[in-house]
Amino acid sequence: MGLAKTEIFTEEQNKIALFAKVFGHPARVAILQHLFKINACVCGDLVDEIGLAQPTISQHLKELKNLGLIKGNVEGTSVCYCIDETNWKHMKTLMNEFLNQDLQTNSCC
Amino acid sequence: MGLAKTEIFTEEQNKIALFAKVFGHPARVAILQHLFKINACVCGDLVDEIGLAQPTISQHLKELKNLGLIKGNVEGTSVCYCIDETNWKHMKTLMNEFLNQDLQTNSCC
């Protein structure tokens, strides 16, 4: 199949999975880390920084943008990318809720 | 390709991506949430709870176990699964470091 049965899961579970999936590739992790460090940069900088072909970086940027985690502003022939702080915060809240779950007891099998 | 170029990324970036990837499917999110809620349960319970076929659940459990996030104990013909607290904490530290990055300034493009 290769296709997740999203209809049998809650909206929250699907949302968590969607965000996690986009972090599930080191290139996208690297792009985000670089954006946090540099604050804003153009696509070409990321190509140089990361070392993947331009179409590949462009594709990863598109996925991050589709989820709303970054935004891009056209500046002449370049496109300047940066973190979308509001959406990043929303994502963080969702992910933290998932990651910070606590066990009721610590008796285990 | 379908194959990530892991060699051009840092170990940290690859680790983050590996953990994120395993959370990138709603079934595995659901399994983990159920384990946190119930504390420990056998594979069959998860099959009933989630509604995917037994081999499919078994496959997802294997991936979670491979990353060390859960552990399974044989109890007769059943296998009892639970969260591996120590490894979960390590993962949480790594992911929080990534998610809680701060922007230097909020001047953006």
Place this chain on the structure above:
DNA sequence: TTGTTATATTGCAATATTACGATTAATAAG
């Protein structure tokens, strides 16, 4: 207009993922 630069899109090959039926393995019950 013509050329240049920067990014996006298309198309495709290689590989990975998801899901499940069929089967196997392992333990327990009779």
Place this chain on the structure above:
DNA sequence: CTTATTAATCGTAATATTGCAATATAACAA
């Protein structure tokens, strides 16, 4: 030993992902 019961493994079809060459698009410069 035979038969359930439970979970893992195997095999496979359908689909998704990754990466890049080739090409298209868009904005600017001359």
